[in-house]
Amino acid sequence: MAAHRNxxxxxxxxxxxxxxxxxFRGGGGLWEQHRVEDVATPEAFARDPDLVLRxxxxxxxxxxxxxxxxxxxxxxxxxxxxxxEVTVVTQNVDDLHERAGSHNVMHMHGExxxxxCTACGERMGWTGPLLDRPPCPSCDEPSLRPDIVWFGxxxxxxxxxxxxxxxxxxxxxxxxxxxxxxxxxxxxxAREIGAETLEINLEPxxxxxxxxxxxxxxxxxxxxxxxxxxxxxx
Numbered sequence: 001m002a003a004h005r006n007x008x009x010x011x012x013x014x015x016x017x018x019x020x021x022x023x024f025r026g027g028g029g030l031w032e033q034h035r036v037e038d039v040a041t042p043e044a045f046a047r048d049p050d051l052v053l054r055x056x057x058x059x060x061x062x063x064x065x066x067x068x069x070x071x072x073x074x075x076x077x078x079x080x081x082x083x084x085e086v087t088v089v090t091q092n093v094d095d096l097h098e099r100a101g102s103h104n105v106m107h108m109h110g111e112x113x114x115x116x117c118t119a120c121g122e123r124m125g126w127t128g129p130l131l132d133r134p135p136c137p138s139c140d141e142p143s144l145r146p147d148i149v150w151f152g153x154x155x156x157x158x159x160x161x162x163x164x165x166x167x168x169x170x171x172x173x174x175x176x177x178x179x180x181x182x183x184x185x186x187x188x189x190a191r192e193i194g195a196e197t198l199e200i201n202l203e204p205x206x207x208x209x210x211x212x213x214x215x216x217x218x219x220x221x222x223x224x225x226x227x228x229x230x231x232x233x234x
Contacts, residue, residue, distance in 0.1 A: 004084070004169035004170035004195075004196065005083070005084030005085070005169055006084050006085040006087075006167045006168050006169050006170070007078075007082065007084065007085070007086045007087070007168065007169070007170045007171075007172065008087050008089065008164050008165055008167075008168040008170070008171050008172070008186075008190070008195075009075060009086065009087065009088045009089070009171075009172045009173075009174060010089050010090070010091070010171070010172070010173045010174065010176060010183060010186055011075075011088060011089070011090045011091065011092060011097070011174045011175055011176070012090075012091045012092065012173075012174070012175045012176030012177065012180075012183070013091070013092060013175060013176075013177075014174065014175020014176065014201060014202055014219055015069075015071050015072065015092070015096075015174050015175035015219045015223070016066075016069075016072075016092050016094055016096055016175070017175070017202075017219075018069045018071065018218060018219060018220045019066045019067060019068060019069045019072075019094075019096055020066050021062075021063065021066055021092075021094055021096075034055060036151060038051065038052075039051065039052050039055045039056075040148075040150045040151055041150050041151050041152055042150055042152060042153065043152075044150075045145060045150070050131065052146075053129075053130045053131040053145075053146075054131050056112070056130065056146040056148065057129040057130060057131050059093075059112055060112045060113065060126075060127070060128075060129075060146075061129075063093075063094045063095065063112045063113065064113075064127065066094065066096065067096075067099070068096040068097075068099050068100035069096075069219075069220045070220045070221075070223070070224050071174070071175075071219040071220050071222075071223035071224065072096045072097055072099075072100035072102070073100045073101070073224075074223045074224040074226075074227040074228075075088060075097065075100070075102055075223065075227070076097070076100040076101030076102045077101075077227060077231075078227045078230065078231070079101075079102055079103065079104060080101070081231055081234075082230070082231075083234070084169075085104070085164075085167065086104060087104050087106070087164045087168075088102055088104060088105045088106070089105075089106045089108060089161050089164065089183075089186075090105060090106070090107055090108070090109075091108060091109050091176065091180065091183055092107070092109070093107065093109055093110055093111050093112045093148055094111075094112060095111065095112075095113055106156075106157045106160060106161060106164075107156065107157075108149070108155040108156050108157060108158070108161060108183065109148065109149040109155060109156070110146070110147045110148040110149045110156060111147055111148075112146070112148070113125060113126060113127055114126055114147035115130060115144040115145070115146065115147055116144065116145055116146070116147040117136040117138060117139060117141065117143050117144055118143045118144075118145055119136060119139050119141035119143035120136060120138050120139035120141065120143075122136065122137075122138040122139070123147055124136075124137060124138070126144070126147075130144050130145070130146065155182060155183075158182070161186075162189070165186060165189050165190055165193070165195075166193060168190060168193070168195045169195055169196070170195055170196050170197075170198065171186065171187060171190035171195045171196070171197045171198070172197075172198045172199075172200065172226075173186070173187060173197075173198070173199050173200070173201070173205070173207075173211070174200045174201070174219060174223060175200070175201060175202070175219050176201065176205060177205055177206060178205030178206035178207030178208070179205075179206050184206070184207055187199075187207055187210045187211060188210060191210065196212050196213075197210065197211045197212045197213070198211060198212065198213045198214070198215070198226075199211040199213070199214040199215070200214075200215050200216075200219065200222045200223055200226060201214070201215075201216055201219075202216065202217065202218060202219070203216055204216060
C-alpha cells in the first residue's frame with residue numbers, strides 16, 4: 001500500500017465512540033431519547049426550536065469534554081509523515097480529528113462547534129449555548145442555529161469531496177455503518193476510478209462486500225496498526 005500516493009479516509013461515528021461520543025442511533029446512542037424527526041430536521045426546528053436548540057446545546061457541551069483517541073492520533077500522524085495527500089472526510093460533527101492534529105479535514109455533516117446565522121448566512125465558531133437566542137456577531141440578529149446538516153439537507157463540500165475521490169489511489173472507510181448516503185456510496189465511486197479500498201470497522205458494515213480488504217475490531221487498535229504498516233513501507 002505504500003505505493004498509493006493519495007489517500008482519502010472516510011470516518012464515521014465508530015472512530016469517535018472510543019472517546020465516549022455516542023454513535024448514531026446505537027444502543028444508548030445519541031438519538032435514543034428523541035425521534036430523529038423531533039431533533040434533526042428543518043421541520044423540527046420550525047416546529048419546536050427550543051427542543052432542538054436544547055438538544056444540540058447538550059451535545060455541544062459534551063463534545064468539549066471528550067478527547068481524541070489513538071485512532072484520531074494515528075490519522076494525524078499519517079497526514080504529517082505521508083509523502084502524498086491524506087484527506088479526511090468525516091461524517092462526524094465533533095472536532096476530535098483537528099484536536100488530534102489533522103489539518104486536511106472536511107466535515108460533510110457540519111460541526112457542533114459552529115453556528116450558522118439564517119439571517120445573514122455567516123458561519124462562525126461557537127462553543128456556548130444557543131437556546132437563549134444570542135445575537136449573530138455579524139448582523140446582530142437572533143437567528144443562529146446549529147451548523148449541522150439535518151435530514152433533508154444537502155451535505156457540505158460535496159464538490160471538494162468528489163474531487164478528492166477522483167485523486168485517490170486508496171480509499172479507506174473507518175467506523176461507518178455503510179448505510180447513510182451519500183457517504184455509503186463513496187466506496188463504489190472509488191472503485192470506479194481504480195482506487196484500492198479498505199474497510200476498518202468494529203464489525204462488517206452493510207457495504208463490506210464492496211471493499212478489497214476489511215479489518216474488523218476497535219478503531220483504537222486497528223487504525224494505529226494499519227498506519228504503522230503504511231509508514232513502515234516508506
